Amino acid sequence: MKIFVPGDSAAKALGADDVADALAREAKARGLDVQLVRNGTRGMVWLEPLVEVDTPEGRIGYGNVTPDQVPDLLDGKLNSLGRVEDIDWFARQTRLTFARCGVIDPLDLDDYAANGGLVGLRRALGMTGSQIVQEVTASGLRGRGGAGFPTGIKWKTVAEAEAPQKYIVCNADEGDSGTFADRMIIEGDPFSLIEGMAIAGLGVGATRGYVYLRSEYPDAIRILMQAVKIARQRGLLGPDVLGSGRAFDMEVRTGAGAYVCGEETSLLNSLEGKRGTVRAKPPLPALQGFLGQPTVVNNVISLATVPVIFEKGAQHYADFGLGRSRGTVTLQIAGNVKRGGLFETAFGMTLGEVVNDIGGGTATGRPVKAVQVGGPLGAYMPVSKFDTPMGYEEFDRQGGLIGHAGLVVFDDTADMLRMARFAMEFCAVESCGKCTPCRIGAVRGVETIDRIAQGDAAAIPLLTDLCETMKDGSLCALGGFTPFPVMSALTHFPDDFATLQEAAE
Amino acid sequence: MHSSAPAPSEEEIRGVVTPLASLEGPLLPMLHALQDTWGFVPQAAVPVLADILNLGRAEVHGVISFYHDFRRNPAGRHILKICRAEACQSMGANALAESTLQKLGIAWHGTTPNGAVTVEPVYCLGMCACAPAVMVDGKVVGRVDDARMDRILAEVGV
Structure with missing residues (x-):
């Protein structure tokens, strides 16, 4: 009997380890031959711990399992959710990047290969560098970290640069609140990231790679380090990748709690052992990146999507999507929401469908007030914008951004002035200090919002002006995009900013 | 917790960080190794790191103080x-x-x-x-x- 209990850290945060222990204990007491697999999560965090029992009919799921339900589960007396693949929330997805996540044992390379893994890399090994870059360009893949820059163009720049050493750097500094896709794929299917980095290396002529993984994710660090070790032992990494005679190897590096290191140039500085301050561009990291050498810096999801593009072909991937947003988006539905988790689907679903239909509205049962899309630097979208389709340009036109595709839902008790203040406070705490609009502006922003809170309406135009300055004058997205949450809160929820003065009048 | 343990010696600090010296960009891995060993980054490590990496003490101090993770004093249990x-x-x-x-x-x-x-x-x-x-x-x-x-x-x- 094969039983799956997720080892994903969100599942563990909800008690999966205790359930796994109880299962092992109970099986032993009954003399049952149970093979316990710690898979990744299927992404249905609202059902975690989601235990699956392998049967001739398929994998049968049991949601929100507690340790004291384990005897009933083994007796077949616990109510099941039926086949996991048939659960509506799961069945409605298009799983390309996350096809294996939650299905396989994350550290079993044979399981990985039996489920489509390594097909893409083997195909890439038969291609020239420029054919590889062309394939990525044709897929329409854009950077999933937030900026949405076409991945193929970035790769082409690095491929055409001449240098003794080039690098693939994976940005796994997933600091945006509301996002956990990077963590989930690293914990649930780490070989897909390793394979994607190897393909990137072959494409641009880089033989070394680094994953800069944030320290707040100790489970992901442990799993990825083990996966790299296994990949090296099995010849997927090293001087002779899968017997091709071509080299690619990689290392995992741990961040140190600085949000700004998710910005690619400060990440590179941090990787070099410096303060994580932002570098002015140009020069582009593609030409002068890590240690001054040409470097591909890509987000985890971008790189982990590369294998499926090579496995199924660029056209297959490009056939999904909307406008210039091709392929799938890995929505992370979070915050005050009934059914939260990771939902992978083609670009194009509307914000309202995601929040109400998929997410099921708020967890508290109160009306939705706002949804922050794209992390701490993303706009607060009011319910009146729920018809906005999930697409890079579509969100841009509505004064927002998709970013890393995290959505944080707030109910009507949220105080948007307080959220705007928090955005400025966060920017002040995390600013690298290199440019003045961000370093000083964020501090002045907190003070100005406090004046508004105390009833000084004259501070509102000042805040607007400050936001303009930060937007136009900051070196990177931290100072440049903090105005998004602040101004969207002010614009869409003016009542929260009309404080004491009006009350006194 | 704040007082008892003796400050680590230069030799002990070198023992922890020297094996990492051949890495590309070794300073963060070294700081993590120090913190993993003692629970914080001892002040005595600053000149040692500066010496090994051929950096100024101010540069090393600047890196330590930039990151939220690195503690300069012991934390609770x-x-x-x-x-x-x-x-x-x-x-x-x-x-x-x-x-x-x-x-x-x-x-x-x-x-x-x-x-x-x-x-x-x-x-x-x-x-x-x-x-x-x-x-x-x-x-x-x-x-x-x-x-x-x-x-x-x-x-x-x-």
């Missing part, structure tokens, strides 16, 4: 990180943090008088779909309410 990011706020993280700090009678970054626990803010643990979340010594806990927090505090010996 346990470290409780409470997420303050938006997703957790949407599920009541502010109230949870306030009541926890009040219960312990300390402020952010403070340590309880008995040395049991240090409380630090963290901005996102990736538990955004099961908020609010906290991390106790590297172990994450989701959907934390007051009752669950009380159990956590009892476990760390408050």
Whole structure:
């Protein structure tokens, strides 16, 4: 009997380890031959711990399992959710990047290969560098970290640069609140990231790679380090990748709690052992990146999507999507929401469908007030914008951004002035200090919002002006995009900013 | 906890960081190794690192002080990180943090008088779909309410 209990850290945060222990204990007491697999999560965090029992009919799921339900589960007396693949929330997805996540044992390379893994890399090994870059360009893949820059163009720049050493750097500094896709794929299917980095290396002529993984994710660090070790032992990494005679190897590096290191140039500085301050561009990291050498810096999801593009072909991937947003988006539905988790689907679903239909509205049962899309630097979208389709340009036109595709839902008790203040406070705490609009502006922003809170309406135009300055004058997205949450809160929820003065009048 | 252990010697510090000297960009891995060994980055490490990496002491100090992770003093026996990011706020993280700090009678970054626990803010643990979340010594806990927090505090010996 094969039983799956997720080892994903969100599942563990909800008690999966205790359930796994109880299962092992109970099986032993009954003399049952149970093979316990710690898979990744299927992404249905609202059902975690989601235990699956392998049967001739398929994998049968049991949601929100507690340790004291384990005897009933083994007796077949616990109510099941039926086949996991048939659960509506799961069945409605298009799983390309996350096809294996939650299905396989994350550290079993044979399981990985039996489920489509390594097909893409083997195909890439038969291609020239420029054919590889062309394939990525044709897929329409854009950077999933937030900026949405076409991945193929970035790769082409690095491929055409001449240098003794080039690098693939994976940005796994997933600091945006509301996002956990990077963590989930690293914990649930780490070989897909390793394979994607190897393909990137072959494409641009880089033989070394680094994953800069944030320290707040100790489970992901442990799993990825083990996966790299296994990949090296099995010849997927090293001087002779899968017997091709071509080299690619990689290392995992741990961040140190600085949000700004998710910005690619400060990440590179941090990787070099410096303060994580932002570098002015140009020069582009593609030409002068890590240690001054040409470097591909890509987000985890971008790189982990590369294998499926090579496995199924660029056209297959490009056939999904909307406008210039091709392929799938890995929505992370979070915050005050009934059914939260990771939902992978083609670009194009509307914000309202995601929040109400998929997410099921708020967890508290109160009306939705706002949804922050794209992390701490993303706009607060009011319910009146729920018809906005999930697409890079579509969100841009509505004064927002998709970013890393995290959505944080707030109910009507949220105080948007307080959220705007928090955005400025966060920017002040995390600013690298290199440019003045961000370093000083964020501090002045907190003070100005406090004046508004105390009833000084004259501070509102000042805040607007400050936001303009930060937007136009900051070196990177931290100072440049903090105005998004602040101004969207002010614009869409003016009542929260009309404080004491009006009350006194 | 704040006083007892003797300061590590230069030799001990070299023993921890020297094996990492051949890495590309070795300073962060070295600082992590020091903190893993002693629970903080000892002041005595600054000149040693500067010597090994051919950097100024000010540069090394600048790197240590840039990152939230690196502690310059020992922490309590346990470290409780409470997420303050938006997703957790949407599920009541502010109230949870306030009541926890009040219960312990300390402020952010403070340590309880008995040395049991240090409380630090963290901005996102990736538990955004099961908020609010906290991390106790590297172990994450989701959907934390007051009752669950009380159990956590009892476990760390408050």
